[in-house]
Amino acid sequence: MYTNNAYLNNSTIDRKDKSKELIITMCGTYKLYTKPKLPTWRPRGRLDFQLLFIASGKAHFHFNNDSDETIVHAGHMVLYRPKEPQKYEYYAKDNVEVYWVHFTGNNVTNLLRSYGLTDDKRVFYCGSGSEYQILFREMIKELQMCQNGYPEMLEMYLRQIFIRLHRNFLSSVSHDNTHKADEIDNAVSYFSEHYNEPINIDSYAEQNNISTSWFIRNFRLYTGITPKQFIMRKRIYNAEALLQNPQYNINEIARIVGYENPLYFSRIFQKLKGLSPSEYRKNI
Incomplete structure (x- = not known):
């Protein structure tokens, strides 16, 4: 498994901080290719917000009911709000690559709404271009290096992600997942099994x-x-x-x-x- 993570003040503990409008507390990326499964189960959720970007492959989420599985494909994001139960799994066979960021602040809900991330948006299509990956990587680097002005840089990178999402929402491009997802899932499975042929x-x-x-x-x-x-x-x-x-x-x-x-x-x-x-x- 490849992982590259960064934590504010080297702390993995989630927290609620109202000292500023937007504060990035941790971010990172996971890529599975040897470890077969990486599960996450937080029945009480977290105190902060979490945004996940599926850069490749797919991830398995369980919303509301544990038995109901929602498969989220590459090119989509998932937004968890404070105290919302979190249960999801990544599998190596799905060739999943995920980027994530946790953030808090004194007016995050209204800030998200201003970028089109309304309360009804939990899983949404964002596109699979490299722009999001670049922004996430820059956040990881800033939080690891902690150079002068890094909190502001972190906020700027996250706001750029929000702006790109908002533009995508405003474009109102319909995205039919069903047939395409089935075809690509079949291809991913076939290529994963026969990659050396x-x-x-x-x-x-x-x-x-x-x-x-x-x-x-x-x-x-x-x-x-x-x-x-x-x-x-x-x-x-x-x-x-x-x-x-x-x-x-x-x-x-x-x-x-x-x-x-x-x-x-x-x-x-x-x-x-x-x-x-x-x-x-x-x-x-």
Whole structure:
């Protein structure tokens, strides 16, 4: 599991702070590819607000009734308000990547309403562009570094997220999830199981009676990346896990994850991770 989190005053305890209009207390990201499941269960909720962004894959939420499951796909956000029960799970098989932020303040409810985040909005479509990921990453960095003026910078980044959401709400673009979500879920499952085999995107689309352009466009909409990028990242994520086991040499790992050419595998790995496979193994 990859995690990168930051906490105000190094405290993970949620709190209610009315000293300012908007205060960011913690933020971070999770990405599962080895740990099979990451559950969260807060029956009494929290004292602060929490905004979650599903950047890729999907997450499983339980609202109101524990037995009722709501699957939230990439390109959507979930907003929890204070004292609202929270129960949700992330699964590695879903290739989920989530960003989150907790915030409090003396007028947060009215502030959210001014950006279109009215009381009825709990799960909402926001789009899957990289802009949200960039803003979340900047918040994480600011809260980790705590340089001069970081509280104001944190607020600015979160307000930018709110502004982008508001613009999206005002555009009134309808988003039909049902058919698209089913098609993409099937593709994600298939690619996750067969990632180390040769996969031709055109052939996959033809076999499933959908056009290649429609498939690529909607796959990217729901996961934030193209099918080819998804397969490549799946291979590299699994290669990371294998590199932690000295039983396999790098050439063997390349073949296991689907690359016959070890040099090509090394180039792809370094492009995604910033290190060669051998350097990555040494760091471990």
